[in-house]
Amino acid sequence: MKMENLFGLAAEFESHVDLLRAAEKAHAQGYRKMDAYAPFPVDGLAEALGKHNRVPLMVLLGGIIGGAGAYYMQWYANLVSYPINIGGRPMHSWPAFIPITFELTVLCAALTAFFGSLATSGLPKPYHPMFNLRQFERASQDRFFLCIEARDAAFDSSRTHEFLQTLAPLQIAEVPK
């Protein structure tokens, strides 16, 4: 297969232990543009590949914005926009504002967690070259894959193939774009 039509080389493994070991070795070898595929979350796999995760920070910010916005909304409505005396309670009766502040903190943080995790994963994405690999449908069932992508600086189709061979995979396949 020509270099420009090649997305990467994928090695297939039988267990998550093999996959994790392979990912660590590939990272030590200097490969960076790669991804591993497993039918369940494998502890430490993303870290072994050097993947960063910004979702927690986004969720924190989302929660803070939600909470501050909710309190501001109630304060603005009851003190600025339409002040109204109910039962002689203080205008700024802050304890009564806490439940909605709490609920909207949770709501905004949760929306950020959901959409943030999808966005940082690049989802939704109907097409991806990995789907061209026929056996890839087993990545969601019982097989484990490591794909080193052609755009990686250290990628060379024959040398990368040799390197993957040293990891003792079940098979190695070229993934077309």
Place this chain on the structure above:
Amino acid sequence: MNSPNGSPITDHRSPPLSPLGYPTNLLAGEQTFESVNETIGSIVLQDRQPRPWWIGFTIAFVLLMILLFAVSWLLVRGVGIWGINIPVAWGFAIVNFVWWIGIAHAGTFISAILLLMFQHWRTAINRFSEAMTLFAIACAGMFPLLHLGRPWVFFWLFPYPDTMKLWPQFRSPLVWDVFAVGTYFTVSLLFWYLGLVPDLATVRDRARKNWQKKFYGVLALGWRNSAAHWQRHQIAYLLLAGLATPLVLSVHSVVSLDFAVAQLPGWHSTIFPPYFVAGAIYSGFAMVLTIVIPVRKIYRLENLITMRHFNNMANVMLVTGLIVAYGYFIEAFMSWYSGDIFDQYMMTNRAFGPYGWIFWALMFFNVLVPQALWSAHIRRNLVALFLVALSINLGMWVERFVIVITSLHRDFVPSSWGMFFPTIWDWATLFGSIGLFLTLLFLFIRFLPMISISESREMVAEPQKAITA
């Protein structure tokens, strides 16, 4: 112990025992990746559904049609078709609302709180109870809206810059309710769907029919099981669980404040928030059992939902049931101890007034019957457990009836006392809402994987997680 790709992984003959003496292996039998994928995935991919599914779906659908009829008539004639009036202005609508929202609590409790506590046994039942949560909130949310009288202007509940230049009354628990229930529904939906995405990808990859590939392919959002996907998915899932945990405690607390903030004897009580939350978890687990016991039988899921699950759920019901019983006791004690004649009369009237028999039915269904769960034989006998769960479902509905109706019907001024009698439309809406709930549940069982396939695979690959749980 062999590889999970083909050969057995759990030793069936000598299951490890917990300190309390029951087996700790969650996946009974000899499960492999493929057997787990097949057991759960084939339910949604196969063409034919078992006969009980069709019978159940038909009954549920008929009840749903009754609901649509009752709601249509309500929209034509107004809330006068219900039995509500002054003094009992909060009739079945609020009883049903509180009942359903309580049932909705087990889902998040099982999914979120047990996840945070590393209780891996939750895997077999979490998806199912999350779906139950969503559908129960949908049923719950319907009632206050219908009770508004003019449901088509429900958006007046939301804060938005309207032409009347008014805002909702942010100091009122009824407005807190809008935010609490709305947030709860949204967060439950996100949590449920996020957990579903990897399983939808599994079903997509196993599908052989074109429409199935497309349907599940679109829903799976292009999920590739990549390490980066999993990393973000797992942290988001964990954070959603962390957010949902205080949320689930807040929702029924806010609902209880609808009552507790009022001055009415029987409502004005500080025990309400914790006692409502315990009652919610109690009724939610009862509903999970009511549904899981037959579903497990019909779909032969004995290898995934084991006796340990039933034992644990029964234990949770026993504990929360005792908290609820303590709540009843404290209510009675405080009304006596307060020295307030209105409070004392409320309690006497509740137990010996015109609705007294309902109060004693409550004690029977909700306090007496669940004591059977002290017995390990009952906890492991599914027929008995099913009957206890049904008794609790009924008991929790009766509890809300007692709180709402007996408190309202005789307050401070005897000249304003009255009685509440439900009409046929009250009953039609109640049973209709059960139809809505069951219809959604049957469709869920038919079209979506009801047990988390990816978490089950994780258990197959790393059985020690199950054992330490």
